[in-house]
Amino acid sequence: MTESAVKPLVAGVDGSAAATRAVRWAAHEAVRRDRPLVLVHACALVPMAVPYAQALLPAHHEAQLRYGHEWLAAATAAARETAPEVRVSTDLVGGWGAEQLIARSEAAELVVLGSRGLGGFTGLAAGSTAVAVASHGKCPIVVVRSADPDTEPPGEGPVVVGVDGSAVSAAAIPFAFRAASSRGVPLVAVHTCLDTSLPRPAWPSDSADWEAIRQEQQALVSEWLAPCQADHPDVPVELVITRHRPARTLLEQTQHAQLAVVGSRGRGGFRGLLLGSTSQALIYHAACPVAVVPPTRP
Secondary structure, eight states, X not given: OOGGGSOOEXXXXXXXXXXXXXXXXXXXXXXXXXXXXXXXXXXXXXXXXSTTHHHHHHHHHHHHHHHHHHHHHHHHHHHHHHOTTOOEEEEEEESOHHHHHHHHGGGOSEEEEESSOTTOOTTOSSOHHHHHHHHHOSSOXXXXXXXXXXXXXXXXXXXXXXXXXXXXXGGHHHHHHHHHHHHTOOEEEEEEOOOTTSOGGGSOOSHHHHHHHHHHHHHHHHHHHHHHHHHOTTSOEEEEEESSOHHHHHHHHHTTOSEEEEESSOTTOOTTOXXXXXXXXXXXXXXXXEEEEOOOOO
C-alpha cells in the first residue's frame, strides 16, 4: 500500500496545553498503528467589526497566521520528542476547527483532539469543538482527557468498552479489542442492565433474583464479544455487569483505565441524536482518553 493510500491520524492543534497533550497521545498512537500523523490548525480569518477595521485587518490576519505556524511548529516538536519515529506533517487551513476536523475525518483513521482548547470557558469540562467533532465525525474520535485536566493522560491500566447490544454501539467492540491488543493490556467490558424505559421498582430486590439476571446478562455479553475475542485471543477480558446507569459505571471504570471506548449512540439514544448521553458524559467527565466510535459505514 502506498503512503498516499494509508489513512492518517489527524490531531487538532490550537496552541492550548490540552491540544499539546492530545498531540503527544496521537504521536504514540500513530507509531503504534504505523500510520502518519497530520497536525491541523484551522485559522478562521473573521472580518473585524470595529472602527478602522480595514486598516487593522491585514495585521490582524497576519498575526493569526503567524500564531498558527508557531503552534504547528511547537506541536511538531512535541510529537517528535514524544515519539521520535513518528511520521508527522502539518497543515494550516482556513475555517473553523470543528468543521475542518469533521471534514478530515472522512479520510482519516482516527481524529484526536484535546478536551478543551483556547476557546473554552474556564470551568467547562469539555469544549464545543470536542463535542461537535465527536457528534459528526465519520471515523473514530479520541478526546484526550485525564483525571486532572492539567496532567498527561494515564498510560497504564486496561481498556474499557461499553456494550449494550445495539447495532450503533457494536462498532466499539472491535476498536476496543484492537486497542487492548496493541497495548498488551486487559479489556474490561461494561454492561448495565438498567433500562430507562422500566421503572426502578420493576427490578428485583432479592439478591438471588439479581444473581440469576446477572449470569444471564453475562452470557449475553460473552456472545456479543465472542467474534472479536476469537480474533484477539491474547486479550484477557473482564466482564462488569451492574444495575447502575451506563454513564455512572463507565465513569467509575475510567478512574483506573488508560482508554474508554463507546459507540456514538447506544440503545437508549433518541432517534435523530448523533451523540448519546453516555458518550457525552464520558467526553465531559472521564478520567482517561475517550474514543467515540461511529457506526460502520456500508
